[in-house]
Amino acid sequence: MVYPDTFRGYAHTKEGTKNVVPVLKEIEFKPKVFAEHDVDIKVVACGVCGSDVHSVCGEWGSTDYPLIPGHEIVGHVVRVGSKVTTVKVGDRVGVGAQSFSCLECPDCLADNEPYCLNSVGTYGGKYENGDKSYGGYSDYARVHEHFVFTIPDNLSFEGAAPLLCAGITTYSPLVRHGAGPGKTVGIVGIGGLGHFGLMWAKALGAEVYALSRSESKKADAIKLGADHYVATGVDGWHKTVERKFDFILCCANSADNFDLNSYLKTLKVGGHFINVGLPEDNYTVHPTSFLKNASFLGSSLLGSRKEIQDMLKLASEQKLEAWHSTIPVNEEGVYKALDGCKRGTPKYRYVLTNYEQGFTL
């Protein structure tokens, strides 16, 4: 028995091994109980995020298995709960990395849903009644309507999917920290998140620097919107941009040789270093690195419903989509996408497609 009682997806079924990308196996699973505000989506495409790699490689500690990743989901609405008002059957929609929050607490009411204490992530999360959440490497997704977004008609499904996580994770902090005319912004790590960081910072009117470990992404970074490019893999790189940035957005997914002290030196007095990357290992920082320019260290998680809607509007107006390549969703394709993401090969997002042929159980 498959949909609507059970869905099928590619799952990691046991504890991950550090640095080893596992082969995800197709399983049939029971989704959360269908509630009055829920929307069922027949998935058409799903982006592969750096967080999926951290999760399946066990880099964020143990979780409840089976784990089905995928939180850059797009598809068509096939069923709506009795109280759903925001979308209807047939609509083109997307879901990001958050699938539920209480919608009543002061944080939810202040457009800070990602920070709600009762937030449920799109995969690997648990609802109050014990039901688990499963991601978009599946044929269907079931999500509360507040976290379901209409995809503008002029954006392709494949190009829009990565907006739902990589896009909003960079858009939200850039807007909240005032990226715009007169501001100089540095984007660290030109991957799935970082390439959107460059697009948004440019679209918002800031002066944009791409900070990447080597020279290899220079031409792409300039096309994406960078006004300047700094290769950070050489000793003393920070001296060329000392006291340059109002704000740095760091999208690095690893802490290997990451010298936070050098990045802090590139901030203006009172400048902000906002980290969104979530490497397994710690960064080390010396107190005097903050002292000399009174700089701040902070972070940011996803973005609110309102911010996602604003971002989708901007993406539609300026026709900004992910630079991506597609891979068919099947056992081999899922492995190829996750392993490639681990190695840093996508330019700049892999998106799983061919969902009609992708499930066999």
Ligand code: NDP
């Ligand atoms: P990608 O693999 O696409 O990109 C990561 C980039 O980080 C690389 O392209 C590389 O850029 C840079 N990088 C890797 N290692 C280092 C290093 N040691 N020092 C400096 N830069 C490095 O991953 P994503 O963009 O998909 O995800 C990035 C991170 O963001 C992940 O950790 C993910 O879990 C996290 N994330 C956080 C969210 C949030 O809400 N805060 C939401 C979604 C994801 P280059 O080659 O240019 O140096």
Ligand code: ZN
């Ligand atoms: Zn993500």
